[in-house]
């Protein structure tokens with residue numbers, strides 16, 4: 005900084021010196037010009053003086069010369085013509101001389117003027133010189149003063165810079181001392197680092213050998229661990245198989261405890277028109293018990309107890325929550341049948357198919373199955389197929405076939421397994437709900453869409469036919485070699501209203517008769533199953549014959565009874581609920597194959613009445629079915645059939661039901677509160 009100031013000052017001083025030199029050069033030039041002007045003037049003065057002197061001399065000579073002319077004149081006058089001529093010449097000469105004199109005088113005057121002029125110029129120049137000299141003196145004085153102040157400034161700046169440089173130098177010295185000290189302390193650290201570096205270098209040199217050794221050891225350990233893991237895996241696989249069997253058994257028992265035939269009731273909401281008309285709502289609910297429904301009929305309050313009652317505000321999701329365990333059990337190889345039962349307009353199609361923006365059980369079940377089977381991959385490989393069947397006037401139609409009007413038949417498998425099958429029934433393999441739109445031409449996918457989304461009525465008799473969506477889930481476990489096969493039948497039954505009420509005639513009467521026949525056949529089958537009859541009349545209708553697999557043995561059945569809340573529908577609602585309550589008391593037998601044999605073999609055998617065991621967290625409960633009297637079977641008057649139970653405390657319980665599972669087993673809660 006100071007150095008910069010000093011440099012600036014030095015440049016300033018140099019500039020001022022240059023200016024001073026320039027000023028003195030100019031003064032010198034002016035002096036020279038003045039001298040030249042003075043010399044010029046002196047020369048012209050001299051010249052003029054010489055001319056003047058010459059002129060004066062000439063004048064004085066003229067004056068001193070004798071007056072020859074007058075003499076000549078007189079002589080001429082007196083003496084002769086010659087003289088006269090001489091006089092004339094003299095006069096002429098005189099004239100010339102006079103003229104010369106005038107010229108000389110004029111010249112003299114001019115010279116005198118020039119002299120005056122020169123003198124004036126000279127005095128003017130002198131004055132200018134004096135001014136210049138004054139200015140120069142002033143400039144010189146200023147320059148000297150500036151020089152002086154600059155010199156002082158320079159000295160001061162140099163002094164300051166020196167002082168600052170000294171203090172900086174001192175600080176640098178101090179820093180240097182600190183750095184020296186640091187250096188002294190760093191030296192041991194450097195020695196340590198060097199030592200470490202050497203050590204690391206040695207380690208790096210040894211590393212390949214150590215690595216090789218470690219790899220060999222690790223390999224050995226890995227081999228050992230793999231061996232252990234593999235034996236643990238074997239053990240786990242064994243346990244897994246055992247647990248899977250237990251889980252299946254447990255799930256089966258849990259569902260059986262809930263009842264192999266479960267009955268829900270769903271009350272549809274009043275539509276706007278009904279709400280605005282003078283229709284009355286005849287249905288009420290028990291706020292403390294979601295299994296009870298009250299119906300006000302002819303001034304009396306009827307109570308119906310079912311497994312679950314959904315009020316009008318229940319959502320599709322809430323309904324499906326209760327259904328999903330049944331749906332997933334078909335992945336474990338169970339046959340499941342879900343019916344929607346009720347009079348026309350009571351909401352069967354809404355519950356099963358739903359609406360595009362809020363789908364019902366059909367679509368939700370398929371979605372759940374797809375997600376469940378994908379979670380079980382890669383151990384389990386599942387194949388899901390769908391078929392769609394309509395039963396109208398006791399005729400079976402293949403809705404996915406090329407010709408939907410073609411009638412289908414139900415036949416026994418020729419392999420003697422006792423299985424039933426429908427020759428010519430079209431089945432599509434699907435992997436996602438979206439797949440359905442891709443599998444077949446528009447007509448087929450629209451039929452599937454109708455089943456899944458209830459876009460529009462399938463045909464003009466859709467509410468007078470039974471619509472079945474049959475989903476078959478076949479699984480194979482590649483690690484255990486297990487195979488499963490389960491069937492989920494989702495049935496939207498035809499309207500259950502009585503002929504008298506419908507007032508039908510002709511073809512409508514036939515339709516109503518067919519519906520009534522198949523629905524009462526369904527009731528008979530359920531009654532026979534409930535009563536453990538030796539003969540179950542599956543063949544009395546196409547519907548029960550087709551669903552034989554899913555109604556007998558260890559199959560699971562859910563009946564969703566749809567009820568309209570209107571006073572105008574009260575008698576149909578009472579009928580539907582009575583039917584539901586009868587169905588609810590049915591228990592299915594243990595083996596579907598034995599059941600099939602019972603129905604289809606020429607010598608029908610009695611249904612098994614074996615005891616069934618169920619385990620809670622620490623107890624075994626053995627159920628012994630109670631055989632009921634024929635009169636009881638005929639009237640179906642009892643609400644509940646309570647079998648006998650024996651409870652044994654387990655010494656080493658190996659099956660653990662979660663508390664929620666146990667709580668869910670309603671009968672356990674009601675019958676054995678101490679175990680829950």
Ligand SMILES: Nc1ncnc2c1ncn2[C@@H]1O[C@H](COP(=O)(O)OP(=O)(O)OP(=O)(O)O)[C@@H](O)[C@H]1O
Nearest residue numbers: 272273347348349350351352353354355467498499
């Ligand atoms: N839970 C519900 N929430 C809202 N609307 C419903 C509900 N249940 C039924 N509905 C409506 O009530 C009307 C009749 O329902 P739906 O067609 O499902 O009856 P259905 O019993 O299948 O009749 P059908 O026997 O004629 O097929 C439909 O407009 C349906 O959208």
